[in-house]
Amino acid sequence: MPAPIRLRELIRTIRTARTQAEEREMIQKECAAIRSSFREEDNTYRCRNVAKLLYMHMLGYPAHFGQLECLKLIASQKFTDKRIGYLGAMLLLDERQDVHLLMTNCIKNDLNHSTQYVQGLALCTLGCMGSSEMCRDLAGEVEKLLKTSNSYLRKKAALCAVHVIRKVPELMEMFLPATKNLLNEKNHGVLHTSVVLLTEMCERSPDMLAHFRKNEKLVPQLVRILKNLIMSGYSPEHDVSGISDPFLQVRILRLLRILGRNDDDSSEAMNDILAQVATNTETSKNVGNAILYETVLTIMDIKSESGLRVLAINILGRFLLNNDKNIRYVALTSLLKTVQTDHNAVQRHRSTIVDCLKDLDVSIKRRAMELSFALVNGNNVRGMMKELLYFLDSCEPEFKADCASGIFLAAEKYAPSKRWHIDTIMRVLTTAGSYVRDDAVPNLIQLITNSVEMHAYTVQRLYKAILGDYSQQPLVQVASWCIGEYGDLLVSGQCEEEEPIQVTEDEVLDILESVLISNMSASVTRGYALTAIMKLSTRFTCTVNRIKKVVSIYGSSIDVELQQRAVEYNALFKKYDHMRPALLERMPVMEKVTTNGPTEIVQTNGETETAVLETKPPHSGLQPGSQANDLLDLLGGNDITPVIPTAPTSKPASAGGELLDLLGDLNLTGSPVSAPAPQISQPPFLLDGLSSQPLFNDIAAGIPSITAYNKNGLKIDFSFERSNTNPSVTVITIQASNSTELDMTDFVFQAAVPKVELLRATTVMGRGPAASTS
């Protein structure tokens, strides 16, 4: 058998391959040769073969059959064999293969070898791919090597220890005594790896962290080392572009960060050195900037004094003005982290940040966008919004969704006026209409209903917006809804804010019909349009016949949803014409629903609520499914204000009946359904309320208190009030009174709320209702 070719030959051959198929062929041939060579147990060339195998593995071809060969190489006595063997082990083996355990003995022997290079190889390999069993077995050896005076070995042992700790955290204490003098070394390699080891220990275990802070006086030692690094002159061994061992400096700064976090004493000890590093480091090269970056991160994280923080933010500001993209990116990232805590300081750099929005680089744009949203507040909202809307216009599609949601959130929190708010949302819908989230539509609708005086203006603007182009679904949905609601205002030309336009009823119906017919409209949008047309039958006077015709056409539509709506509307025209005006009345003002979570969640939960309610149609025979969306939106909205249903339980208690009556009268918010012993399943009270009464929320701020349970001498009263400080919180006080002669003991209060709610129970006064007391 001819000697196997060398790795170089193989590489040369592969390079001559012109196609992927040729390359694969060559590799397969070579693999076959290697396999037969392995089978022959050829010691002399094994090393070469494994090297080739590693190359092929790097290119992406399977190489698992070489694993055992690597083991054989490791066991050999020649250094070159061992070297390739260990390399192969690091690349091909990991703890998933069973073979790796066979290495344990080899590594153990090699850790005690006379040559430091072999020991080094063994440490490297253990540190790369040691499994937890291997680590457990060999931890003792590693610890021994950590204490040697040979710096070559010591640094490798330190990193190996890091790996051992990661795999088997319980062994951390074993390495503690060895760390005592690690920082006294002169050799930078050892220093570096020791710092890494200490960092790992501190991160993993808070006990270790406390120990290092107090007993070991780690901070002063680190400060001393750092000072030496900065002060020492040029040292050719550790110099990188004029700065002495920047990697070590960065590592030390990171460890200082961990030590100083939430600890005043340590933070104080490092204030000086941080200031020194921040001012003395040269910023002309990237290296200096890297160190400054780490320093800034450290200053922000520890309990530093305010002067130092200002210094840090100024450094970041300087970074922002730098021409180098990398530095700007890094500055934006850090500012994002600090904007929560040092809001005012970051505001000073707002204009620069906003300029970064116009940068060409995608990474920078993303960071700038996130930071801009964090910086919006009541004062600068108009200016910022203008910039952000411009950004939305011109940015890449991947940003549009996030940007749109961000703008909505910010507008909601800080809108200076309703008109501005509506304008902003409309602008977003027209520019990025297809990227907005689904819940933007109900949000906007609610906003519009709430701003009563803007109805005419809104509907006029929306009408104009869809006249030209009705392809953006969310915009069309909102517009159809509004036209349906406020069509009469549109036709009568009552707008005060803007120049009123002259629109006839037919024109309005034209546009709605074209939405219905258009291929671009989604099914949901068509539903909106049909409902809008229906509503206009009460608002318009001369075109009722036309509306009837349209509605009857869609009674045979293929789309089931449209068909159902149309059929029900038809029925409304024919049989229930007397009810039509009442049913299609103008929507009442929806109370602004706030919960403890962000508003989006409210509305989507409202939607899911509506889905649930929609499945209970039998109660609402008269209820045309048409208004379902909108009415149930309303209900969904109402439902969210604090309700305390109990967890659904096995038996409906006798008190259930009373409660249902109660709730039928009460008509929604704050309808509590809890009782201590018998738990009651949540009744479908909403629908009871629906069929009997119009759904209005004349919900004044005060909610009448109710008697939840009054039986067998136990009376439970609920009284409600909205907290003055936080209107989204309702305080419910429960009073239980016992009118019998006996003591009631074991009074247990349980309450359950749906996920949107947050329930906080304060202490109970009084142990249990004693006789005839409350």
Place this chain on the structure above:
Amino acid sequence: MIKFFLMVNKQGQTRLSRYYEHIEIHKRTMLEAEVIKNCLSRSKDQCSFVEYKDFKLVYRQYAALFVVVGINETENEMAVYELIHNFVEVLDKYFSRVSELDVSFLLSESHLYISFWCIFQLIMELIAVNHTLEFTFDGNR
């Protein structure tokens, strides 16, 4: 933490790869192709840090070779950027004006470098450019 260390040329051929996390072998090739596509599509004056999936890429171009390091968010990006440069400088010194071919032909040596540098995702030490290396090469080349 460093997730991987790649040297890929402009045509997408991997000259050196070192993974510090277990990734299936066919996924590796896909990852490399995507990464290089990402880096190639960027222009010269754009940021060297790219956000890719749930980690960051720090890349640097040397002639026709891209050195790409994948890191997670605990790492200082600029320090890694310097590390890349340092690594290339060392290779340059060792191989006397290194070129892409040197890297691929002397693969095992390059690999061992990285092993000694970054054991398991951590930068071990700065091997100064002027300092002779402790590692002696002998035997079969």
